[in-house]
Amino acid sequence: MMIARRKFLGMGGGLAAASLTGASGAAWASSAPEPTSPRRVDLHNLHTGESVGVAYWENGAYAPDALSQVNKVLRDFRTGEVHDIHPDLLDLLHRLSVQFEGPRTFQVISAYRSPQTNAALARPGSGVAHHSLHMQGMAIDIRVPGIDLAALHRAALGLGAGGVGYYPASDFVHVDVGPVRQWAMLGHKSKSDSQQG
Numbered sequence: 001m002m003i004a005r006r007k008f009l010g011m012g013g014g015l016a017a018a019s020l021t022g023a024s025g026a027a028w029a030s031s032a033p034e035p036t037s038p039r040r041v042d043l044h045n046l047h048t049g050e051s052v053g054v055a056y057w058e059n060g061a062y063a064p065d066a067l068s069q070v071n072k073v074l075r076d077f078r079t080g081e082v083h084d085i086h087p088d089l090l091d092l093l094h095r096l097s098v099q100f101e102g103p104r105t106f107q108v109i110s111a112y113r114s115p116q117t118n119a120a121l122a123r124p125g126s127g128v129a130h131h132s133l134h135m136q137g138m139a140i141d142i143r144v145p146g147i148d149l150a151a152l153h154r155a156a157l158g159l160g161a162g163g164v165g166y167y168p169a170s171d172f173v174h175v176d177v178g179p180v181r182q183w184a185m186l187g188h189k190s191k192s193d194s195q196q197g
Contacts, residue, residue, distance in 0.1 A: 036060065039094045041070065042105040047077040053103070056090050074111035074140070083112040085137040088177040092161055093140070096175070099155040100147055109141040109172045110134060133163070139176035141167075149173060157182060 039057035044050075052073045054066035070090065075082040097104045113121070113134040122128040133139035144152055149166075152173050156164045165174030166184040 039091065040103055041090050041093050041097070042103050043070065043073055043093075043108055044105050045073050045077065045108045045111075047109075048073070051105070053105070056087075057094075062087050071112075071137075074108065074137075076112050076114045076117050078117045079114050081112070081114045083114075083137045085112065086177055089138055089140060089175075092159065092175055092177055093142075095159055095161075096152075096155055099158070100144065104144050104147070106140075106142045106144055109143070109170075111140045112137050133176040133178045138178060139163070139174060141165075141172045141174045143172050 038055040040053070040055045042051075042053040050073045052069045054063070054069055056063055056066040056070060067085070067087070067090075071082050071085055074085050093106060097106075111134065113132060115135055118128065118130075118132050118135050122130045122132070142152075143149060149168055149171060153164065153166045156173055156175050160180060162175060162177040162180060164182045166182070167174065168184075169186065
């Protein structure tokens with residue numbers, strides 16, 4: 001059953017204080033490195049078998065070549081369409097990696113989804129939003145080898161940045177850089193990536 005689907009959280013304590021802002025001013029967790037340090041992300045797309053591990057931000061700026069590599073690996077694997085992945089989403093993944101004494105490789109179930117793909121997946125009870133942030137390159141569904149899914153979920157919630165969806169039956173956590181909110185999809189195992197927010 002779906003619990004607290006896309007429900008806004010009561011903003012309390014640390015969650016209200018920690019939020020992800022624009023790419024020029026992301027709020028950094030206390031355990032994160034100094035803002036001047038390079039930021040790295042390691043990704044493995046489970047559908048295509050492709051991987052990328054790059055420092056996407058260094059010397060005080062985002063690296064265009066690294067961003068292009070990320071965009072390609074996180075494309076819509078059904079249509080082949082490539083879309084810009086929002087830098088704030090990469091910052092969120094970097095901060096998550098730091099929580100687990102990174103670098104950690106994120107296994108990617110779904111990242112960018114074209115409007116065509118999203119429309120095909122967004123059926124009643126699927127858990128896929130009709131106006132999903134996946135279509136804007138602002139959401140990703142992940143798991144991390146060696147990290148318990150519940151621990152990944154707690155770490156994502158602890159950042160207080162964007163949406164966090166918990167899909168234990170399908171073995172992934174959804175994170176995005178939209179409004180702060182949380183939800184869970186329990187008890188219905190997805191055989192594909194069709195149960196994503």
